[in-house]
Amino acid sequence: MSAPQKDSDILYRFTFDQTPIRGNTVHLNQSFAIALQNHDYTPALRVALGELMAAGMLLAATLKMNGALVLQIQGKGPLKLLVVECSRQQDQSDLTLRATAKFSDELTEGSLQEMIGDGHFVITLDPKDGGQGYQGVVPLEGGSISEILENYMRRSEQIETSIWLACDGQSAAGMLLQKLPDQQETDPDAWNRTNMLADTVQNQELLQLSTIELLNRLFHEEEVRLYEGQAVRFLCTCSRDNVSNMLRMMGEEEIKSIIEERGELEVHCDFCNQCYRFDKIDSEQLFVSEITIPGTQSRH
Numbered sequence: 001m002s003a004p005q006k007d008s009d010i011l012y013r014f015t016f017d018q019t020p021i022r023g024n025t026v027h028l029n030q031s032f033a034i035a036l037q038n039h040d041y042t043p044a045l046r047v048a049l050g051e052l053m054a055a056g057m058l059l060a061a062t063l064k065m066n067g068a069l070v071l072q073i074q075g076k077g078p079l080k081l082l083v084v085e086c087s088r089q090q091d092q093s094d095l096t097l098r099a100t101a102k103f104s105d106e107l108t109e110g111s112l113q114e115m116i117g118d119g120h121f122v123i124t125l126d127p128k129d130g131g132q133g134y135q136g137v138v139p140l141e142g143g144s145i146s147e148i149l150e151n152y153m154r155r156s157e158q159i160e161t162s163i164w165l166a167c168d169g170q171s172a173a174g175m176l177l178q179k180l181p182d183q184q185e186t187d188p189d190a191w192n193r194t195n196m197l198a199d200t201v202q203n204q205e206l207l208q209l210s211t212i213e214l215l216n217r218l219f220h221e222e223e224v225r226l227y228e229g230q231a232v233r234f235l236c237t238c239s240r241d242n243v244s245n246m247l248r249m250m251g252e253e254e255i256k257s258i259i260e261e262r263g264e265l266e267v268h269c270d271f272c273n274q275c276y277r278f279d280k281i282d283s284e285q286l287f288v289s290e291i292t293i294p295g296t297q298s299r300h
C-alpha cells in the first residue's frame, strides 16, 4: 500500500449523518508560505497569522456568499493589527487568501495576549454579488485565536462553533465543528460527543494527517460524510488601477504636491508588498478628465 497523500492547500467539508453537525478542515501550505514571503515577521507573529488564516478559511467556508470575509484583530499592545482576508471567487472554483500585520519595534516573542494586549475583534463581510455587507466589532475575549473566534460566534452569531488551529511556522491547519440551529434533535448528545472526540486532536495531527486519516482517527465510530475538497491559494487583489483610484480620491492638489516634493510617489501594498510608483507624468495622467468626442459616444 502506498502512503496516503498529505492534504495541501485544500479545504474539505464534512457532515455527521443524523445530526445537525457539520465541519470543515483546512490545510494551508504554499498559500501560507506565499502570503508571508515578502514580510519580515517574528516566529510568534507567523504562528498567529497562520492560525488566523486557517480560522478565516474555515469560517468563510460556512458562509453562503461570493465575496470577502475579513478578520481583524486590533490590539493596543506591540502587535497592533492582524488582518486576514478570505475570498470566494465568483465562479466558486477556489478560495483565496491574503494576510498582513502591523506592529511596533517593541514586539517580542510572547503569548498572543502579551503581544496584543486589550483590543477588538472585527469581522467584515463584503459580498461581491451585491448582497448586504456586514461588520461586527467585539472586545477581544480569549487567549488564543480559536477562543477569540469561538466566543465571537457564540455571543454574536449564536451558533455553537468549535475551532482547532495549528501552525508550525511553515504551514497552518485547522478544523471546525458547527451545530446548525433549528434542527430536530434526534441525537441530543451528538454535539458534546463529537466535541470530546475532536478535543483529543494534537497539533501535529492537524498539520500532518490528511483529512480522511484525521476523521478516521477522531470519529471512527461516527457516520461521517466527506465532500469534495476545494483548492485554496494566495491571491492579492491589489492593482495599479485600484491604487490610481485611491490617489484620485486623495485629490489632484495633494498628489501633485507630494510628487513636486519627492520626485515620485510610492504606494506599497500591505498584503503582498508590491510597490506602485507614480512620477510626474503618471500623476498628470491620473487627473486627465475623460474627453468625449461628439458622435463617438457609446449608446446603451
Ligand SMILES: [Zn+2]
Pocket (backbone or CB within 6 Å): 236, 237, 238, 239, 269, 270, 271, 272, 273, 274
Ligand atoms: Zn497586493
